[in-house]
Amino acid sequence: xxxxxxxxxxxxxxxxxxxxxxxxxxxxxxxxxxxxxxxxxxxxxxxxxxxxxxxxxxxxxxxxxxxxxxxxxxxxxxxxxxxxxxxxxxxxxxxxxxxxxxxxxxxxxxxxxxxxxxxxxxxxxxxxxxxxxxxxxxxxxxxxxxxxxxxxxxxxxxxxxxxxxxxxxxxxxxxxxxxxxxx
Numbered sequence: 292x293x294x295x296x297x298x299x300x301x302x303x304x305x306x307x308x309x310x311x312x313x314x315x316x317x318x319x320x321x322x323x324x325x326x327x328x329x330x331x332x333x334x335x336x337x338x339x340x341x342x343x344x345x346x347x348x349x350x351x352x353x354x355x356x357x358x359x360x361x362x363x364x365x366x367x368x369x370x371x372x373x374x375x376x377x378x379x380x381x382x383x384x385x386x387x388x389x390x391x392x393x394x395x396x397x398x399x400x401x402x403x404x405x406x407x408x409x410x411x412x413x414x415x416x417x418x419x420x421x422x423x424x425x426x427x428x429x430x431x432x433x434x435x436x437x438x439x440x441x442x443x444x445x446x447x448x449x450x451x452x453x454x455x456x457x458x459x460x461x462x463x464x465x466x467x468x469x470x471x472x473x474x
Contacts, residue, residue, distance in 0.1 A: 300384045304334025308400065311470045319349055320357045322400030327358055330396070343367075343392035345383050346399055347375040354398065365392040372433070375399075 306329030308322045317325075323346070331338060343365035344355045351366035365386045369378055376399060383395035442450040465471035 300387050302380070304330040304332070304336065306330035306333050307470065312472065319400045320354065323349065323354050323398050324358055324400070326400060327354075327396055327398045330398070336394070341394050341396045343383065343386055343395035345369075345379040345395055345397045347379070348399060348401060358396075360396070365395065 306326055308317075308325040309329070310317070310325075314322075328338075331341070338358060338360055339362065341360050342362045344351050344358075344360060344363055345367040346354050347368060347370040351368045352363075355361075355363045355366070367379065367382045367386070369375060369382060371378060376397065379397045383397055386392055386395060438450065438454070441453070445453075462473070465473060
């Protein structure tokens with residue numbers, strides 16, 4: 292059952308950058324700005340209406356400054372990998388309900404598929420000493436470990452069926468999105 296808090300806020304604008312794919316001439320912040328301005332426009336708002344910003348991958352303060360958001364009262368840069376943005380929605384809702392701010396922009400911009408701003412391995416992570424020499428970096432490693440655990444718990448056949456369902460489902464949804472990377 293939903294809590295009363297979840298009914299007290301709404302997502303009023305949603306957008307993405309104008310271009311996706313391998314875009315050599317745009318930085319992470321430029322992708323942030325494009326998507327953010329598109330979402331603000333989708334909501335029928337102005338940048339001056341925003342008083343909270345939540346993001347991962349870049350500094351919230353740098354992003355706010357780049358976007359020209361000068362009324363920021365609340366920032367959050369929680370980063371937990373691919374699920375950061377689900378957490379960001381919960382944090383934005385909590386911040387609004389706590390009275391820290393009234394309107395929160397949750398944004399992300401990434402030029403990861405382009406040569407510009409491509410992140411390198413995290414050399415401070417102890418596991419890197421075992422992974423980097425073999426070329427194992429990034430999310431495929433994390434997903435493969437989760438898959439291996441699932442296979443251990445539920446068996447190889449069930450795992451193969453689940454992975455097949457994921458592949459078919461994601462491609463089916465990708466066909467509906469003209470900006471999808473893999474269809």
